[in-house]
Amino acid sequence: MTKTSFRDEELLADVIARLIGDVRHVAVGNASPIPATAALLARERGNGRPYVSLLQSRKHNFFTDGGRELFDCAGQGRIDVFFLSGGQIDGQGNVNLVNIGEYDRPKVRFPGSFGSAYLYYVVPKVILFRTEHSRRTLVPKVDFVSAPGTSDGNVFRTGGPIGLVTNRCAFTFADGRFTLASVHPGHTQEEVVENTGFEFDKPRSVPETPAPTPETLKLMREVIAPQLAEVYPQFAAQVFGVGQPAFAR
Protein backbone atom coordinates (compact mmCIF):
# COMPACT_ATOMS: atom_id res chain seq x y z
CA MET A 1 0.00 0.00 0.00
CA THR A 2 1.32 3.43 -0.84
CA LYS A 3 1.82 5.84 2.00
CA THR A 4 -0.98 8.39 2.18
CA SER A 5 -0.20 11.81 3.55
CA PHE A 6 -2.45 13.14 6.29
CA ARG A 7 -2.59 16.06 8.65
CA ASP A 8 -2.04 15.94 12.43
CA GLU A 9 -5.70 16.80 12.98
CA GLU A 10 -6.78 13.80 10.92
CA LEU A 11 -4.53 11.41 12.85
CA LEU A 12 -5.76 12.77 16.20
CA ALA A 13 -9.40 12.52 15.19
CA ASP A 14 -8.81 8.91 14.11
CA VAL A 15 -7.14 8.08 17.45
CA ILE A 16 -9.96 9.73 19.40
CA ALA A 17 -12.62 7.93 17.33
CA ARG A 18 -11.06 4.59 18.38
CA LEU A 19 -11.04 5.66 22.04
CA ILE A 20 -14.74 6.51 21.86
CA GLY A 21 -15.46 2.82 21.33
CA ASP A 22 -18.89 1.21 21.39
CA VAL A 23 -21.11 3.63 23.31
CA ARG A 24 -24.58 5.14 23.04
CA HIS A 25 -24.09 8.91 23.37
CA VAL A 26 -21.09 11.16 22.74
CA ALA A 27 -21.28 14.87 23.55
CA VAL A 28 -18.82 17.50 22.32
CA GLY A 29 -18.45 20.88 24.03
CA ASN A 30 -17.01 24.24 23.03
CA ALA A 31 -13.79 24.76 21.10
CA SER A 32 -13.38 21.06 20.29
CA PRO A 33 -13.15 20.69 16.51
CA ILE A 34 -10.92 17.59 16.57
CA PRO A 35 -13.14 15.69 19.03
CA ALA A 36 -16.15 16.79 16.97
CA THR A 37 -14.50 15.28 13.87
CA ALA A 38 -13.86 12.09 15.84
CA ALA A 39 -17.42 11.85 17.16
CA LEU A 40 -18.94 12.36 13.71
CA LEU A 41 -16.50 9.79 12.30
CA ALA A 42 -17.53 7.25 14.97
CA ARG A 43 -21.19 7.89 14.11
CA GLU A 44 -20.57 7.54 10.39
CA ARG A 45 -18.76 4.22 10.88
CA GLY A 46 -21.54 3.00 13.19
CA ASN A 47 -24.34 3.86 10.77
CA GLY A 48 -25.84 6.52 12.98
CA ARG A 49 -24.71 5.21 16.39
CA PRO A 50 -23.52 6.55 18.77
CA TYR A 51 -25.84 9.53 19.15
CA VAL A 52 -23.67 12.63 18.84
CA SER A 53 -24.48 15.99 20.40
CA LEU A 54 -22.37 18.90 19.23
CA LEU A 55 -23.30 21.64 21.66
CA GLN A 56 -23.11 24.61 19.32
CA SER A 57 -24.77 22.84 16.43
CA ARG A 58 -28.35 23.05 15.24
CA LYS A 59 -28.18 20.00 13.04
CA HIS A 60 -26.10 17.67 15.23
CA ASN A 61 -27.81 18.33 18.54
CA PHE A 62 -31.17 16.96 19.62
CA PHE A 63 -31.57 18.88 22.89
CA THR A 64 -34.78 20.90 23.19
CA ASP A 65 -34.79 21.84 26.87
CA GLY A 66 -32.12 24.53 26.89
CA GLY A 67 -28.49 24.50 27.95
CA ARG A 68 -29.24 22.60 31.13
CA GLU A 69 -30.42 19.44 29.34
CA LEU A 70 -26.89 18.27 28.51
CA PHE A 71 -25.90 18.52 32.17
CA ASP A 72 -29.09 16.94 33.45
CA CYS A 73 -28.56 14.14 30.94
CA ALA A 74 -24.95 13.67 32.11
CA GLY A 75 -25.98 13.71 35.77
CA GLN A 76 -28.21 10.71 35.10
CA GLY A 77 -25.46 8.83 33.25
CA ARG A 78 -26.99 9.38 29.82
CA ILE A 79 -23.76 10.71 28.31
CA ASP A 80 -20.99 8.16 27.84
CA VAL A 81 -18.16 10.20 26.35
CA PHE A 82 -17.07 13.84 26.63
CA PHE A 83 -13.86 15.72 25.80
CA LEU A 84 -11.81 18.21 27.77
CA SER A 85 -8.69 20.19 27.10
CA GLY A 86 -6.81 22.60 29.33
CA GLY A 87 -4.33 25.43 29.38
CA GLN A 88 -2.49 23.05 31.69
CA ILE A 89 -2.95 19.33 32.35
CA ASP A 90 -0.93 17.60 35.06
CA GLY A 91 0.21 14.04 35.77
CA GLN A 92 -2.71 13.42 38.14
CA GLY A 93 -5.18 14.23 35.38
CA ASN A 94 -6.12 17.62 36.82
CA VAL A 95 -7.15 20.16 34.18
CA ASN A 96 -6.75 23.93 34.39
CA LEU A 97 -8.95 26.13 32.23
CA VAL A 98 -8.68 29.25 34.40
CA ASN A 99 -5.26 30.81 34.86
CA ILE A 100 -1.48 30.70 35.17
CA GLY A 101 -0.14 32.23 38.37
CA GLU A 102 -2.24 33.41 41.30
CA TYR A 103 -6.03 33.33 40.93
CA ASP A 104 -6.50 36.88 42.21
CA ARG A 105 -3.79 38.37 40.00
CA PRO A 106 -3.10 35.87 37.20
CA LYS A 107 -0.20 36.12 34.77
CA VAL A 108 -2.36 34.56 32.07
CA ARG A 109 -6.12 34.18 32.10
CA PHE A 110 -7.82 31.38 30.12
CA PRO A 111 -11.51 31.51 29.12
CA GLY A 112 -12.83 29.56 32.12
CA SER A 113 -13.86 26.11 33.26
CA PHE A 114 -17.01 25.65 31.10
CA GLY A 115 -18.75 22.45 32.22
CA SER A 116 -15.57 20.64 33.28
CA ALA A 117 -16.07 20.93 37.05
CA TYR A 118 -19.21 18.82 36.67
CA LEU A 119 -18.86 16.66 33.56
CA TYR A 120 -15.43 15.30 34.59
CA TYR A 121 -17.19 13.65 37.55
CA VAL A 122 -20.22 12.18 35.84
CA VAL A 123 -19.22 11.19 32.28
CA PRO A 124 -17.67 7.69 32.36
CA LYS A 125 -15.19 8.25 29.52
CA VAL A 126 -13.63 11.70 29.40
CA ILE A 127 -10.99 11.95 26.69
CA LEU A 128 -8.42 14.69 27.25
CA PHE A 129 -6.87 16.32 24.21
CA ARG A 130 -4.21 18.95 23.84
CA THR A 131 -2.69 19.74 20.44
CA GLU A 132 0.32 21.50 21.98
CA HIS A 133 2.36 18.81 23.75
CA SER A 134 4.99 20.77 25.68
CA ARG A 135 6.33 21.35 29.19
CA ARG A 136 4.26 24.53 29.18
CA THR A 137 0.97 22.62 28.81
CA LEU A 138 1.73 19.21 30.38
CA VAL A 139 2.94 20.23 33.82
CA PRO A 140 3.85 18.57 37.14
CA LYS A 141 1.04 20.44 38.92
CA VAL A 142 -1.65 22.74 37.52
CA ASP A 143 -1.87 26.30 38.88
CA PHE A 144 -5.66 26.05 39.18
CA VAL A 145 -7.73 22.87 39.38
CA SER A 146 -10.80 23.45 37.21
CA ALA A 147 -11.60 19.77 37.57
CA PRO A 148 -9.61 17.10 39.45
CA GLY A 149 -8.46 13.87 37.78
CA THR A 150 -9.47 11.76 40.77
CA SER A 151 -11.54 12.27 43.92
CA ASP A 152 -11.71 10.96 47.48
CA GLY A 153 -13.73 7.80 47.92
CA ASN A 154 -16.76 9.52 49.44
CA VAL A 155 -17.17 12.02 46.58
CA PHE A 156 -19.88 11.03 44.10
CA ARG A 157 -17.97 10.18 40.96
CA THR A 158 -19.06 7.93 38.11
CA GLY A 159 -16.69 9.37 35.54
CA GLY A 160 -13.27 10.76 34.81
CA PRO A 161 -10.37 10.71 32.38
CA ILE A 162 -9.53 7.57 30.39
CA GLY A 163 -6.72 9.01 28.28
CA LEU A 164 -4.93 12.00 26.80
CA VAL A 165 -4.25 12.53 23.12
CA THR A 166 -1.66 15.09 22.02
CA ASN A 167 0.09 16.02 18.79
CA ARG A 168 2.94 13.64 19.72
CA CYS A 169 1.36 10.60 21.41
CA ALA A 170 -1.53 8.98 23.23
CA PHE A 171 -1.61 8.17 26.96
CA THR A 172 -4.07 6.04 28.87
CA PHE A 173 -5.11 7.11 32.39
CA ALA A 174 -5.84 4.79 35.31
CA ASP A 175 -5.34 4.88 39.09
CA GLY A 176 -4.30 8.51 39.03
CA ARG A 177 -1.47 8.14 36.51
CA PHE A 178 -0.84 8.37 32.78
CA THR A 179 0.76 5.54 30.80
CA LEU A 180 2.24 6.06 27.36
CA ALA A 181 0.07 4.04 24.95
CA SER A 182 1.45 4.91 21.52
CA VAL A 183 3.70 7.43 19.80
CA HIS A 184 2.46 9.06 16.61
CA PRO A 185 4.26 8.49 13.29
CA GLY A 186 7.17 10.90 12.89
CA HIS A 187 7.61 11.33 16.66
CA THR A 188 9.81 9.49 19.19
CA GLN A 189 9.59 8.34 22.80
CA GLU A 190 12.59 10.50 23.67
CA GLU A 191 10.82 13.52 22.27
CA VAL A 192 7.71 12.68 24.33
CA VAL A 193 9.77 12.43 27.53
CA GLU A 194 11.64 15.62 26.68
CA ASN A 195 8.41 17.59 26.17
CA THR A 196 6.30 16.23 29.04
CA GLY A 197 6.46 18.10 32.35
CA PHE A 198 4.92 15.26 34.40
CA GLU A 199 6.05 11.72 35.13
CA PHE A 200 4.22 8.87 33.46
CA ASP A 201 4.52 5.11 33.13
CA LYS A 202 6.17 3.60 30.09
CA PRO A 203 5.74 -0.03 29.11
CA ARG A 204 8.83 -1.82 27.76
CA SER A 205 7.62 -1.56 24.23
CA VAL A 206 5.44 1.30 23.00
CA PRO A 207 3.79 0.89 19.59
CA GLU A 208 3.54 3.51 16.89
CA THR A 209 0.05 5.01 16.55
CA PRO A 210 -1.53 3.50 13.44
CA ALA A 211 -1.92 6.03 10.63
CA PRO A 212 -5.46 6.69 9.41
CA THR A 213 -6.40 4.37 6.54
CA PRO A 214 -7.24 5.81 3.12
CA GLU A 215 -10.91 4.86 3.77
CA THR A 216 -10.92 6.82 7.03
CA LEU A 217 -9.29 9.83 5.39
CA LYS A 218 -11.83 9.73 2.58
CA LEU A 219 -14.71 9.59 5.09
CA MET A 220 -13.31 12.50 7.07
CA ARG A 221 -12.61 14.67 4.06
CA GLU A 222 -15.71 13.96 2.00
CA VAL A 223 -18.46 13.16 4.51
CA ILE A 224 -17.45 14.58 7.91
CA ALA A 225 -15.80 17.84 6.90
CA PRO A 226 -18.94 19.38 5.34
CA GLN A 227 -20.93 18.49 8.51
CA LEU A 228 -18.25 20.08 10.66
CA ALA A 229 -18.34 23.34 8.72
CA GLU A 230 -21.64 24.31 10.35
CA VAL A 231 -20.06 24.60 13.81
CA TYR A 232 -16.37 25.10 13.01
CA PRO A 233 -16.26 26.99 9.70
CA GLN A 234 -12.72 28.28 10.23
CA PHE A 235 -11.38 24.84 11.21
CA ALA A 236 -13.19 23.05 8.36
CA ALA A 237 -11.82 25.55 5.87
CA GLN A 238 -8.26 25.41 7.21
CA VAL A 239 -7.96 21.65 7.70
CA PHE A 240 -10.23 20.23 5.04
CA GLY A 241 -10.59 23.16 2.67
CA VAL A 242 -14.39 22.94 2.75
CA GLY A 243 -17.15 25.42 3.31
CA GLN A 244 -17.12 29.15 3.30
CA PRO A 245 -16.47 31.52 6.15
CA ALA A 246 -19.77 31.99 7.97
CA PHE A 247 -20.42 35.55 6.78
CA ALA A 248 -20.39 34.57 3.12
CA ARG A 249 -23.18 32.00 3.41
Place this chain on the structure above:
Amino acid sequence: MFQPAKSIDDVIAPIADGCMLVVPREVSGVPMSATRALIRRGVKRLHLVALPTSSLQADLLIGAGCIETLETSAVSLGEFGPAPRFSAAATSAAIKIKDATCPALHAALQASEKGVPFMPLRGLIGSDILKYRDDWKVIDSPFGSDDPIVLLPAIKPDVALLHAPMADRLGNVWIGRQRELATMAHAAAKTVVTVEKIYDGNLLDDPTLAAGTLPGFYVESIVVAERGAWPLGLPDFYAADAEHLALYARMAATEAGFAEYLDKYVYEKRAA
Protein backbone atom coordinates in the same frame (compact mmCIF):
# COMPACT_ATOMS: atom_id res chain seq x y z
CA MET B 1 -52.66 46.91 26.02
CA PHE B 2 -49.01 45.94 25.61
CA GLN B 3 -47.21 48.16 23.11
CA PRO B 4 -43.82 47.50 21.58
CA ALA B 5 -41.40 50.15 22.87
CA LYS B 6 -40.41 53.09 20.71
CA SER B 7 -36.65 52.70 21.07
CA ILE B 8 -33.92 50.44 22.37
CA ASP B 9 -33.10 53.11 24.95
CA ASP B 10 -36.61 52.78 26.41
CA VAL B 11 -36.26 49.00 26.58
CA ILE B 12 -32.91 49.02 28.37
CA ALA B 13 -33.99 51.70 30.89
CA PRO B 14 -34.55 49.13 33.69
CA ILE B 15 -30.89 48.08 33.41
CA ALA B 16 -29.72 50.52 36.08
CA ASP B 17 -26.16 51.15 37.22
CA GLY B 18 -25.10 48.44 39.68
CA CYS B 19 -27.86 46.01 38.79
CA MET B 20 -27.54 42.27 38.26
CA LEU B 21 -28.08 41.51 34.58
CA VAL B 22 -28.34 38.03 33.10
CA VAL B 23 -27.50 37.38 29.43
CA PRO B 24 -27.46 34.21 27.35
CA ARG B 25 -24.76 32.19 25.61
CA GLU B 26 -23.96 32.76 21.96
CA VAL B 27 -26.18 30.04 20.42
CA SER B 28 -29.27 31.44 22.11
CA GLY B 29 -29.17 34.79 20.35
CA VAL B 30 -27.25 37.61 22.00
CA PRO B 31 -28.79 41.12 22.13
CA MET B 32 -25.83 43.00 20.64
CA SER B 33 -27.75 46.09 19.45
CA ALA B 34 -29.02 46.54 22.99
CA THR B 35 -25.51 45.96 24.36
CA ARG B 36 -24.12 48.74 22.19
CA ALA B 37 -26.98 50.98 23.39
CA LEU B 38 -26.10 50.19 27.02
CA ILE B 39 -22.49 51.18 26.39
CA ARG B 40 -23.56 54.41 24.68
CA ARG B 41 -25.77 55.19 27.68
CA GLY B 42 -22.72 54.62 29.90
CA VAL B 43 -24.06 51.93 32.22
CA LYS B 44 -21.73 51.29 35.17
CA ARG B 45 -20.95 48.67 37.84
CA LEU B 46 -23.01 45.88 36.31
CA HIS B 47 -23.00 42.44 37.90
CA LEU B 48 -23.16 40.46 34.69
CA VAL B 49 -24.27 36.84 34.85
CA ALA B 50 -23.53 34.94 31.64
CA LEU B 51 -25.77 31.88 31.27
CA PRO B 52 -23.49 30.03 31.22
CA THR B 53 -20.81 31.61 28.98
CA SER B 54 -20.31 34.73 26.91
CA SER B 55 -18.25 35.95 23.99
CA LEU B 56 -18.25 39.37 22.31
CA GLN B 57 -20.99 40.78 24.55
CA ALA B 58 -19.09 40.36 27.83
CA ASP B 59 -15.81 41.41 26.20
CA LEU B 60 -17.32 44.66 24.90
CA LEU B 61 -19.00 45.51 28.21
CA ILE B 62 -15.79 44.78 30.13
CA GLY B 63 -13.64 46.83 27.75
CA ALA B 64 -16.07 49.74 27.92
CA GLY B 65 -15.84 49.80 31.72
CA CYS B 66 -19.45 48.75 32.37
CA ILE B 67 -18.73 45.70 34.55
CA GLU B 68 -17.85 45.46 38.21
CA THR B 69 -18.56 41.76 38.74
CA LEU B 70 -18.68 38.99 36.16
CA GLU B 71 -20.19 35.63 36.97
CA THR B 72 -19.54 33.10 34.21
CA SER B 73 -18.21 29.69 33.25
CA ALA B 74 -16.12 31.13 30.43
CA VAL B 75 -15.58 34.08 28.12
CA SER B 76 -14.01 33.40 24.74
CA LEU B 77 -14.37 34.48 21.14
CA GLY B 78 -14.46 30.82 20.10
CA GLU B 79 -12.76 30.26 16.75
CA PHE B 80 -11.58 33.88 16.85
CA GLY B 81 -9.45 33.24 19.93
CA PRO B 82 -9.34 34.51 23.51
CA ALA B 83 -11.56 37.44 24.53
CA PRO B 84 -8.92 40.18 24.74
CA ARG B 85 -10.61 42.69 27.06
CA PHE B 86 -11.72 39.92 29.43
CA SER B 87 -8.13 38.62 29.59
CA ALA B 88 -6.75 42.12 30.18
CA ALA B 89 -9.29 42.87 32.92
CA ALA B 90 -8.57 39.53 34.62
CA THR B 91 -4.79 39.94 34.64
CA SER B 92 -5.02 43.53 35.92
CA ALA B 93 -7.75 42.58 38.45
CA ALA B 94 -9.89 45.40 37.05
CA ILE B 95 -13.10 43.41 37.55
CA LYS B 96 -14.23 40.84 40.07
CA ILE B 97 -14.65 37.44 38.46
CA LYS B 98 -16.85 34.81 40.05
CA ASP B 99 -15.80 31.67 38.22
CA ALA B 100 -18.48 29.02 37.89
CA THR B 101 -19.18 25.91 35.88
CA CYS B 102 -22.01 25.79 33.33
CA PRO B 103 -24.51 23.57 35.20
CA ALA B 104 -24.02 25.61 38.38
CA LEU B 105 -25.32 28.74 36.65
CA HIS B 106 -28.24 26.87 35.12
CA ALA B 107 -29.08 25.33 38.51
CA ALA B 108 -28.78 28.59 40.48
CA LEU B 109 -31.20 30.31 38.08
CA GLN B 110 -33.54 27.32 38.30
CA ALA B 111 -33.60 27.83 42.08
CA SER B 112 -34.97 31.35 41.50
CA GLU B 113 -37.43 29.95 38.98
CA LYS B 114 -38.80 27.70 41.70
CA GLY B 115 -38.60 30.32 44.41
CA VAL B 116 -36.34 28.13 46.56
CA PRO B 117 -33.15 29.40 48.26
CA PHE B 118 -30.63 26.97 46.74
CA MET B 119 -30.04 24.01 44.46
CA PRO B 120 -27.72 21.04 45.07
CA LEU B 121 -25.25 20.03 42.34
CA ARG B 122 -22.92 17.07 41.84
CA GLY B 123 -19.29 17.53 40.82
CA LEU B 124 -17.30 20.55 42.04
CA ILE B 125 -15.81 18.98 45.19
CA GLY B 126 -12.03 19.16 44.83
CA SER B 127 -12.23 21.87 42.17
CA ASP B 128 -10.58 25.23 42.91
CA ILE B 129 -13.74 26.87 41.59
CA LEU B 130 -15.44 25.78 44.80
CA LYS B 131 -12.41 26.91 46.85
CA TYR B 132 -12.81 30.51 45.64
CA ARG B 133 -16.63 30.63 45.95
CA ASP B 134 -17.36 31.49 49.55
CA ASP B 135 -21.05 31.80 48.63
CA TRP B 136 -21.25 28.05 47.83
CA LYS B 137 -21.53 25.48 50.59
CA VAL B 138 -20.86 21.77 50.94
CA ILE B 139 -23.20 19.72 53.12
CA ASP B 140 -23.55 16.04 53.86
CA SER B 141 -26.65 14.96 51.94
CA PRO B 142 -29.50 14.60 54.46
CA PHE B 143 -30.74 11.66 52.35
CA GLY B 144 -27.45 9.76 52.28
CA SER B 145 -24.60 8.91 54.59
CA ASP B 146 -21.17 10.46 54.10
CA ASP B 147 -22.34 11.89 50.77
CA PRO B 148 -20.98 15.45 50.44
CA ILE B 149 -22.83 17.65 47.95
CA VAL B 150 -22.53 21.31 46.93
CA LEU B 151 -25.35 23.81 47.50
CA LEU B 152 -25.59 26.86 45.24
CA PRO B 153 -27.57 29.91 46.37
CA ALA B 154 -30.32 31.04 43.98
CA ILE B 155 -29.28 33.70 41.46
CA LYS B 156 -32.03 36.30 41.24
CA PRO B 157 -31.13 38.84 38.56
CA ASP B 158 -32.70 42.29 38.49
CA VAL B 159 -33.03 42.14 34.72
CA ALA B 160 -32.81 39.51 31.97
CA LEU B 161 -31.87 40.88 28.54
CA LEU B 162 -32.50 38.69 25.51
CA HIS B 163 -32.85 38.79 21.74
CA ALA B 164 -35.38 36.55 20.01
CA PRO B 165 -36.66 35.95 16.47
CA MET B 166 -40.11 37.45 17.05
CA ALA B 167 -42.74 38.71 19.46
CA ASP B 168 -46.42 39.51 19.11
CA ARG B 169 -48.23 42.70 20.09
CA LEU B 170 -49.42 41.07 23.34
CA GLY B 171 -45.87 40.79 24.66
CA ASN B 172 -45.41 37.07 23.99
CA VAL B 173 -41.93 36.25 22.72
CA TRP B 174 -41.08 33.29 20.50
CA ILE B 175 -37.83 31.72 21.73
CA GLY B 176 -38.08 28.35 19.98
CA ARG B 177 -35.91 25.66 21.51
CA GLN B 178 -33.75 28.16 23.46
CA ARG B 179 -35.38 27.22 26.73
CA GLU B 180 -32.67 28.88 28.86
CA LEU B 181 -34.16 32.18 27.73
CA ALA B 182 -37.33 31.16 29.55
CA THR B 183 -35.28 30.19 32.63
CA MET B 184 -33.64 33.63 32.57
CA ALA B 185 -37.01 35.36 32.31
CA HIS B 186 -38.60 33.21 35.02
CA ALA B 187 -35.70 33.92 37.38
CA ALA B 188 -35.27 37.65 36.79
CA ALA B 189 -37.38 40.41 38.35
CA LYS B 190 -37.78 42.05 34.93
CA THR B 191 -37.21 40.84 31.37
CA VAL B 192 -36.49 43.13 28.46
CA VAL B 193 -36.36 41.88 24.91
CA THR B 194 -35.22 42.85 21.44
CA VAL B 195 -36.68 40.94 18.48
CA GLU B 196 -36.10 40.65 14.78
CA LYS B 197 -39.74 41.30 13.95
CA ILE B 198 -43.30 41.59 15.21
CA TYR B 199 -45.61 38.62 14.59
CA ASP B 200 -49.14 39.51 13.54
CA GLY B 201 -51.51 37.63 15.81
CA ASN B 202 -51.21 35.83 19.14
CA LEU B 203 -48.25 33.41 19.39
CA LEU B 204 -50.15 31.39 21.99
CA ASP B 205 -53.04 30.67 19.59
CA ASP B 206 -50.93 28.32 17.46
CA PRO B 207 -49.91 25.20 19.45
CA THR B 208 -46.78 24.66 17.37
CA LEU B 209 -45.60 28.17 18.23
CA ALA B 210 -46.99 28.24 21.77
CA ALA B 211 -44.61 25.51 22.95
CA GLY B 212 -41.66 27.74 22.08
CA THR B 213 -43.18 30.94 23.43
CA LEU B 214 -42.25 32.92 26.52
CA PRO B 215 -45.57 34.33 27.78
CA GLY B 216 -45.87 38.14 27.87
CA PHE B 217 -46.68 37.83 31.58
CA TYR B 218 -42.92 37.72 32.23
CA VAL B 219 -41.98 40.47 29.80
CA GLU B 220 -41.45 44.13 30.70
CA SER B 221 -40.80 45.58 27.27
CA ILE B 222 -39.96 44.68 23.69
CA VAL B 223 -38.45 46.57 20.78
CA VAL B 224 -37.71 45.55 17.22
CA ALA B 225 -33.98 45.45 16.49
CA GLU B 226 -33.38 43.94 13.08
CA ARG B 227 -30.17 41.95 12.94
CA GLY B 228 -30.05 42.68 16.65
CA ALA B 229 -27.49 39.95 17.32
CA TRP B 230 -24.98 41.31 14.77
CA PRO B 231 -22.06 40.70 14.47
CA LEU B 232 -22.97 37.45 16.23
CA GLY B 233 -25.42 35.14 14.51
CA LEU B 234 -29.00 34.27 15.33
CA PRO B 235 -29.10 30.51 14.82
CA ASP B 236 -31.68 29.35 12.25
CA PHE B 237 -31.95 32.95 10.97
CA TYR B 238 -28.55 34.39 10.13
CA ALA B 239 -24.89 33.47 10.53
CA ALA B 240 -22.23 35.33 12.45
CA ASP B 241 -20.26 38.00 10.59
CA ALA B 242 -16.92 36.18 10.69
CA GLU B 243 -15.06 38.99 8.95
CA HIS B 244 -16.21 41.50 11.55
CA LEU B 245 -15.44 39.17 14.47
CA ALA B 246 -11.91 38.66 13.14
CA LEU B 247 -11.60 42.45 12.87
CA TYR B 248 -12.79 42.83 16.47
CA ALA B 249 -10.29 40.24 17.72
CA ARG B 250 -7.49 42.18 16.00
CA MET B 251 -8.57 45.64 17.16
CA ALA B 252 -9.45 44.67 20.74
CA ALA B 253 -6.00 43.13 21.25
CA THR B 254 -4.79 46.54 22.45
CA GLU B 255 -6.52 49.19 24.57
CA ALA B 256 -6.03 51.79 21.86
CA GLY B 257 -7.41 49.50 19.18
CA PHE B 258 -10.40 48.71 21.37
CA ALA B 259 -11.09 52.44 21.90
CA GLU B 260 -10.98 52.89 18.15
CA TYR B 261 -13.42 49.97 17.75
CA LEU B 262 -15.84 51.54 20.24
CA ASP B 263 -15.67 54.90 18.45
CA LYS B 264 -16.37 53.35 15.10
CA TYR B 265 -18.87 50.57 15.80
CA VAL B 266 -20.50 51.49 19.14
CA TYR B 267 -20.45 55.30 19.32
CA GLU B 268 -20.51 55.40 15.51
CA LYS B 269 -18.41 58.52 15.35
CA ARG B 270 -17.47 59.56 11.86
CA ALA B 271 -13.84 59.97 10.94
CA ALA B 272 -12.72 63.59 11.35
